[in-house]
Amino acid sequence: MPDPTETVAIAAPEKPVVSRYFLRFTLAQRYLHAVLFTTFLVLAATGLMMRFSGSIWAIRFARAVGGFGAILFFHKFCALVLTLAFLIHVREIFARGLFKHEKGIFWGPTSMVGNWKDVKDLLGHFRWFLGLGPKPRFERYAYWEKFDYWAVFWGMVVIGFSGYAMWFAPFFAHFLPGWALNAVLVIHSEEGLLAILFIFSIHFVNTHLRPDSFPMDMVIFTGRESEEEFKNRRPKEYERMLIEGKAAARITDAPPRWLINFSRVVGFTAILIGLTLLVLALSAYFVG
Amino acid sequence: MKTSSSFSLTLFTSVLLLAAPAQPLHADVDCLSCHGDPTMQDANGKSIGVDPAKFHSSIHGTLKCNDCHKDIHDYPHPDHPAPVQCESCHTDEAAGLAGSVHAKVNDHPCTSCHGNAHVIVTKTDPQSPVYPLNIPKTCGSCHGDPAMAKKYHLPNVYALFIDSIHGFALGKEGLLVAANCTSCHGSHKILSHTDPRSSTYRTNISATCGTCHVGINAQYQAGVHGKAVAAGNPSAPVCTDCHTAHGIIEPTSSDFRMQSTPICGSCHRDKFNTYRDTFHSQLGLLGGYVETARCWDCHGAHDVLPASDPRSPIAPANLVTTCGRCHAGANASFVQYQPHANARNRRLNPALYYIRLFMNLLLASVLTFFLLHTVLWLIRSNFARKGGAANGGKHA
Known part of the structure; x- marks a missing residue:
């Protein structure tokens, strides 16, 4: 069997740029991502200002938008919106997986849950990095994408819980010991910083800024990707789709021009804000 | 004729x-x-x-x-x-003046404050330059002059005073009992604040302010700061350390709430550092939000007492009340919160120390792993592209 990576590599330049398009993300999933990154940017910006409240930029920016009261208001407002989006997502997962008995939610190749193939893909990917083996043939969600998902999932629970524990401290004190009220700030702050550093460096590069996607992977905005891109990125899923005969069901039209332009504006804005926050966070962390 | x-x-x-x-x-x-x-x-x-x-x-x-x-x-x-020679009649005043900072009569003739002796009126007459409401302007004719302030290495106190709570009460509200320059410094026998006999000498300040602020002074004398000053501790704070001398602002104002904590922190450095780690401080620093707890919201302002004193607002038995002033519904568990916890100190706060350690290790390990992963990936992708392995379409 020929190495599929090689096949694509040779075939790709000869193919027309515009070809068939397949749906990767539903409209609901794209909206979820939009709500997630919008609220996350605001939460990150306002959160960093609180964490590094002694830095000049935090004080200047906070005063410019109406002081701490405004900062805290935006932080809490976005926290509520994000919590709501998270609960809707969890409800949908359980509704589809448990009540509608939809296949592939909790296990299988389309699931977000990790499996043995992810471990093999991770090791295989490292071998490929070092030129010791072929590029792994990824399924619908690659291991780093699953990590992103679960990092956000875990982060939602940890940051969310610790955040609400601070917001409603006297109420949470009915169940938590006093020292836990000290702990939640440390947890919230450190986990938030981890999320910010991870998203604005690792996620940005892995998903958008690495050479294969540079400057931005638009699939999360348009929901569609070309057949070549699909085949190249996730050959295993592509192959399975053909075998299962589901290609026709996933074919969609090319993304309209306005959607691509709109996505570019939104996407680049988000990346620019994120990278700015990354620089500010790192400078405040190391310089003080 | x-x-x-x-x-x-x-x-x-x-x-x-x-x-x-x-x-x-x-x-x-x-x-x-x-x-x-x-x-x-x-x-x-x-x-x-x-x-x-x-x-x-x-x-x-x-x-x-x-x-x-x-x-x-x-x-x-x-x-x-x-x-x-005014002293031929005004003997006491002249004697006071002779030992004062204004002793050089050529520079400070009586008339420099009292005005022309031919039109002089009693100090209770609103026309008098030494009428209480006119005193700041009279003193300010010299002490509001930047050149004069520079010459004698004095702070330019006039502007500070005029904008202060005392200056406002005198100048804007015409409150005769409000402190004017002479209320604290005296009039004829003004001594440098470095002179132990001066009413503005460090250890005399609480008595000077206390001539008007009797109640506050009594509280202050009963608190740890007043007792420390009385016991001869030179670094214990007097009124002006927290309130400043001339630019005193309304203690409940936003500006005072914003500036007060670092003042306490200039002595209580360790407590200030741990305070700055907390939400109370983070909220305050960013401005516009002054309600969060400042030192004296919990510790009291003038009658600061140690936690071991049952009258102290931070005595264990009083914490529910003290915290409850802001945190409605605070209970016994809530007040176990440590407003000065130090997550970097394993001995004092072991639970917090290990939680912080865990979070930092998590942060460091995740970022290190993925940084390595990403860097290797970037290098490999670069080689793959040079080798002609294109992506096969993009961005849609």
Whole structure:
């Protein structure tokens, strides 16, 4: 069997740029991502200002938008919106997986849950990095994408819980010991910083800024990707789709021009804000 | 016309009494016949005129001219009469002034504060430059001058005072009991704040402020700071350390809430550092949100007492009340929160220390792993692209 990576590599330049398009993300999933990154940017910006409240930029920016009261208001407002989006997502997962008995939610190749193939893909990917083996043939969600998902999932629970524990401290004190009220700030702050550093460096590069996607992977905005891109990125899923005969069901039209332009504006804005926050966070962390 | 008749009269009297000692001149008829012209000037252009009406209504109006101008007995009088010695009557004031920072009489003649002696009125008269409401302006004519402040290495206190709570009460509200310059510094016997006898010397300040703020002073004397000062601790704070001396602002104002914590922190450094780790501080620093707990919201302001004192607001039995002032519904578990917890100190806060350690290890390991992963990926992708392995379409 020929190495599929090689096949694509040779075939790709000869193919027309515009070809068939397949749906990767539903409209609901794209909206979820939009709500997630919008609220996350605001939460990150306002959160960093609180964490590094002694830095000049935090004080200047906070005063410019109406002081701490405004900062805290935006932080809490976005926290509520994000919590709501998270609960809707969890409800949908359980509704589809448990009540509608939809296949592939909790296990299988389309699931977000990790499996043995992810471990093999991770090791295989490292071998490929070092030129010791072929590029792994990824399924619908690659291991780093699953990590992103679960990092956000875990982060939602940890940051969310610790955040609400601070917001409603006297109420949470009915169940938590006093020292836990000290702990939640440390947890919230450190986990938030981890999320910010991870998203604005690792996620940005892995998903958008690495050479294969540079400057931005638009699939999360348009929901569609070309057949070549699909085949190249996730050959295993592509192959399975053909075998299962589901290609026709996933074919969609090319993304309209306005959607691509709109996505570019939104996407680049988000990346620019994120990278700015990354620089500010790192400078405040190391310089003080 | 009038002048010549006065001269005739004087001449006549002198002749009549022959060698008898010169008679006291009578202000009205004698001196004022010349000096009664308020525009009269000497050779140097200095005003030597006296307005008869104002002089008579002044507090010196019943005096004769040579009660003060003692070397003038007759006319013609010397071209350069001796300077008037106010202390010949105002003995106590002169004695005070002699030992004060204003002792050099040439620089600070009585008139520099009290104004022209010929129109001088009592200090209870609103026209007086030493009427309480006018004092800041009077002192400020020198102490509000930046050049003067620079010359004597003094702070330019006038502007600070005018904007202060005392300055506002005096200047804007006309509150006579509000502190003016002399309330704290005295009037004639003003001493440097470095002089132990001075009312503004460090250990005397609480008594000075306490002349008006009796209740607060009693609280202060009962608290740890007042006791420490009384016991001779030179670094314990007095009123002005927290409130400043001249630019005192309303203690409940946002600005004071914003500036007060670092003042406490300038002595209580370790407590300040741990406070800055907490939400209370983070909220405050960003401005516009001043309600969060500052040192004295929990510890009290003047009657600061240690937690071991049952009267202290931070005594364990009082914490639910103290925290509950802001945190409605605070219970016994809630007040176990440590407002000065130190997550970097394993001995004092072990649970917090290990939680922070875990979070930091998590952060470091995740970022390190993925940084390595991403860097290797970037390098490999670069090689793959050079080798012609394209992506097969993009961005849609």
